[in-house]
Amino acid sequence: MAKQPEFMVREIEQGKAGDMAIMLYTSGTTGKPKGVCITHDALINAARGGCGFDRLTADDEILSYLPMAWVGDNLFSYAQSLMSGFTVNCPESGETVMTDMREIGPTYYFAPPRVFENLLTQVMIRIEDAGAIKRGMFHYFMDVARRCGAEILDGKPVASAERWLYALGNVLVYGPLRNVLGMSRVRVAYTAGAAIGPDLFRFYRSIGINLKQLYGSTETCAYVCLQKDGEIKLDTVGVPAPGVEVKIADSGEVLVKSAAMFKEYYKRPDATAETIDAKGYFHTGDAGFFDADGQLKIIDRAKDVGKMANGALFAPNYIENKLKFFSHIREAVAFGHGREMVCAFINIDIGAVGNWAERRNIPYSGYTDLAQKDEVYALVRECVEKANAELALDPALCDSQVHRFLILHKELDPDDDELTRTRKVRRGFVAEKYSVLIDALYSDKASQFIETQVKFEDGRSGKVAADLKICDSKTFSAGVKQAA
Numbered sequence: 001m002a003k004q005p006e007f008m009v010r011e012i013e014q015g016k017a018g019d020m021a022i023m024l025y026t027s028g029t030t031g032k033p034k035g036v037c038i039t040h041d042a043l044i045n046a047a048r049g050g051c052g053f054d055r056l057t058a059d060d061e062i063l064s065y066l067p068m069a070w071v072g073d074n075l076f077s078y079a080q081s082l083m084s085g086f087t088v089n090c091p092e093s094g095e096t097v098m099t100d101m102r103e104i105g106p107t108y109y110f111a112p113p114r115v116f117e118n119l120l121t122q123v124m125i126r127i128e129d130a131g132a133i134k135r136g137m138f139h140y141f142m143d144v145a146r147r148c149g150a151e152i153l154d155g156k157p158v159a160s161a162e163r164w165l166y167a168l169g170n171v172l173v174y175g176p177l178r179n180v181l182g183m184s185r186v187r188v189a190y191t192a193g194a195a196i197g198p199d200l201f202r203f204y205r206s207i208g209i210n211l212k213q214l215y216g217s218t219e220t221c222a223y224v225c226l227q228k229d230g231e232i233k234l235d236t237v238g239v240p241a242p243g244v245e246v247k248i249a250d251s252g253e254v255l256v257k258s259a260a261m262f263k264e265y266y267k268r269p270d271a272t273a274e275t276i277d278a279k280g281y282f283h284t285g286d287a288g289f290f291d292a293d294g295q296l297k298i299i300d301r302a303k304d305v306g307k308m309a310n311g312a313l314f315a316p317n318y319i320e321n322k323l324k325f326f327s328h329i330r331e332a333v334a335f336g337h338g339r340e341m342v343c344a345f346i347n348i349d350i351g352a353v354g355n356w357a358e359r360r361n362i363p364y365s366g367y368t369d370l371a372q373k374d375e376v377y378a379l380v381r382e383c384v385e386k387a388n389a390e391l392a393l394d395p396a397l398c399d400s401q402v403h404r405f406l407i408l409h410k411e412l413d414p415d416d417d418e419l420t421r422t423r424k425v426r427r428g429f430v431a432e433k434y435s436v437l438i439d440a441l442y443s444d445k446a447s448q449f450i451e452t453q454v455k456f457e458d459g460r461s462g463k464v465a466a467d468l469k470i471c472d473s474k475t476f477s478a479g480v481k482q483a484a
């Protein structure tokens with residue numbers, strides 16, 4: 001540097017907006033991961049649009065805890081912070097994230113749906129362990145929040161009595177709950193990366209957290225659609241973001257064009273040409289439509305959307321999110337394309353169900369043993385039937401109620417190739433691996449034996465075997481609201 005003091009400045013000046021800033025890999029849900037080449041210009045456009053949309057300033061703060069290999073962290077913790085100047089805080093470690101959240105009190109927050117699901121599960125476990133008075137107070141005021149919390153947050157008219165009850169609930173329940181979650185100061189919170197269940201989404205908004213959905217992908221710098229304050233819908237991902245053009249193909253696939261799009265797939269010109277058409281539109285692979293207010297509604301992955309045997313729409317991801325809202329269900333995989341009825345695999349949440357079992361003095365030796373308890377099946381059946389009651393009210397998906405289900409003998413695991421590293425179900429792989437269980441669900445069998453090869457964390461391999469029960473669940477007439 002002493003000999004060439006201008007070296008760094010010259011090198012920087014040679015950089016162009018169209019140069020590659022970073023290469024990020026796709027999750028591999030539909031095949032092998034691909035290297036997505038993102039330019040400086042794309043990140044700058046996405047950051048500028050997002051900062052302007054949500055009025056982010058240097059006074060805001062964010063907690064940067066997501067892996068840097070994810071596009072979300074590059075946009076929120078890196079590009080937007082450079083654009084607006086807000087403070088980026090880093091947690092001490094992965095184990096201290098919640099403690100650091102409470103200590104820092106970020107005003108801007110982003111997390112994938114799985115994080116919000118886990119937070120809700122932890123809350124419900126703590127409530128179940130609370131005394132009868134605290135438990136009763138929580139459920140009473142949560143009923144109030146469900147009735148009017150989201151409307152108050154959006155500035156909509158609410159009856160004075162309900163507004164007064166909500167204010168009282170804010171002092172006794174919602175405020176302390178936001179503090180426990182580290183979200184007391186959150187002004188804008190986003191979730192993306194996978195579909196979030198409407199019930200889970202409403203829960204957070206009902207307790208006063210301005211949680212919104214955004215829609216995007218690695219190839220679009222996570223920047224396609226955003227939700228405007230005061231115009232939040234539980235089942236949409238908002239309107240096209242500034243500078244983004246979105247249209248729906250005849251097949252129902254969502255197509256995107258913007259200055260925030262990726263340049264190419266690394267050393268995959270074939271995949272690039274397949275994904276970006278001659279008019280410059282990126283084919284997202286998602287199926288969706290615009291509602292009457294111009295907000296985009298994503299139904300499912302285009303390749304996953306199918307038809308029941310009677311021609312009714314089958315959207316497995318939508319059904320699965322209904323099921324995963326319940327804290328006792330960690331994962332679900334629905335089947336029904338070309339079939340007379342919908343059936344499902346269920347993974348229980350070992351933390352939530354284990355806590356539930358211990359409080360009822362139900363002994364168990366591990367996940368496999370707990371999953372096949374009659375009491376656990378009754379618990380899960382209650383959740384499935386509540387989801388069915390809600391599906392019955394949806395004209396498009398009332399035929400997608402779950403008729404039969406089983407609880408898998410093991411948790412779906414990325415190490416066993418059943419999930420991607422971002423915990424998305426590899427549906428085709430799961431269907432092939434557990435085809436014997438699918439056949440059993442669509443037969444008159446009451447149980448099915450299976451033995452599965454698994455990989456342990458220490459690198460060893462082994463087998464898990466079990467005789468899985470198959471349970472029928474109640475379904476409801478279309479359009480008929482069930483009594484609470």
